[in-house]
Amino acid sequence: MSGDLGFGGADAASRLAHSRRAHRTNRRVFGVVCGLLVVLLALSLLSWTTTVQEGGPDTDTVSGRADGTGDEKPGQEHPVEDTPSGQLGLPGRALPERPTGHTALVSNPLYDTGRLSPLPCPVPELDVEDPDSMERFLHLVADCLDDAWTTQFDRAGIPFAPPNRVFWSEPGVSPCRAYPSPAGAFYCRASSAIYIGTSDVVEKWNGSEDSVVYASLLAHEYGHHVQGESGLLEYYHEQRQLEEDDAGRNAWTRRSELQANCLAGAFLGSVRVSYPLDSGDLEALLEDASATADRADGPDEERTHGSADNSVWWTRAGWEEQSAGACNTWDVDDGDLVK
Template structure:
């Protein structure tokens, strides 16, 4: 091989390598790989909009939002879910508590998806005590908890959430937080997140994007409430527990004096109302925020 031919071949390999890197970056960006935490609220918007699988049973497009098969499945029907109160000062106790609640969430939503005729894989769980990294973001996270669609995992800091919630000892608040992040997985598995991210991404302004985010977050509030209401027989929420969950819904909502560009989780009144609606309705059909009047998702 002469020198000129060798140089041409080297240049060709370099061009192919550059093209491969560019294609990887393009596909990663399209999947939401560079998404950042949404501002405001107690938990962030769900990270990553991974494309749905080839399973034709999973709805796509607007149907996934407004006419999802999950909405017709009626009340959640979980098995008994006896949950011990956590010792919030002991990370191991918090992890046992969260694992127990997550087991109940796995069973409840697996059953619900089966009733809807939809495939379902429960999310993985990462309950951190040390810093780490997910495909979506590093942790500790300002929110204390988040859902990453790329890894299909729920992430919660067992010490961080206690600090963020100022040492709250009522386990129902942490169960509600876990159920909220888990609800983003439910949205993803039902085909909803894909279209939501697509439509949100088409909006050119921050306010218009936030309008979509609020509907997603308020639906997650409602789905969390639906789960907590459905397990009330074996994990009873006393009046003080329900009050704590609803007060937390208000506390993690958008601040009344916050900038419009940061309003991603809904008003205090709407955050509480959708959580309460889930607690009472105990069904996905109670939580269709996508067809709700604008005033109910502000």
């Protein structure tokens, strides 16, 4: 039996050695295969990145608010496609899409999402003479705006990404325009960013110490981002470009600006308890809406923001209703409300 055991042990040792050699060979083969896959994946990503970079920036822009000085309102110089509809998701799962065409304008699902319901938004004291204080203030209000509109877009089933923020203290250039800008603040769809000068807006608003004025300015420009993310801006620009004269193009622009006023009012109304905002702040807000409207004696080619009465009307409607549905300036029975 010992002989049998001796021969059996040698045979087992031989099989073990052979198995180890085979295992090492398999590991080398597996490593080579993995290496090839990594190289192929890297080449694919490099090719995709190059293709995206060669596409160039979008030029979809909406300029900032006017103060009666005739701030330039550049249209969309080149038609662009809006941000691609839908989002990355799991295989087999339906992807949300942005509304398109006339539906995005007049029957947007965002209009049916009810009152805004943001988290509490207590804001710090604002020292308008301190650019750092203004920047902190703007970021905090922007955080509240991100929260409020993310919730509404989720309810509507529309993909949403918060805008980028550029609160400038030094000159720079956006894909839409250079800054400082005569507007003091503007939204650029090409970079999905809100641009505000932390000192420029204080100077433009004559040193006003009412924080609601600056919160409203930010919320107004954020309203243009809401328009873009909801699919509305793409159709707006397409239709605006079809107009043959300033009067026709300005009629479209006024509706866009009045809607942004209303969306700003809706947000501020929704946070007025936690901000807090009182009747005095509402009065300051409405006075600002009137002051930043078109001049009554201004030429037709500069009438881009609506009359003082209409600017106030839509801002108050947003404040009281606190919903995007109250801000449908594209489907109103009384055309005088968008003049």
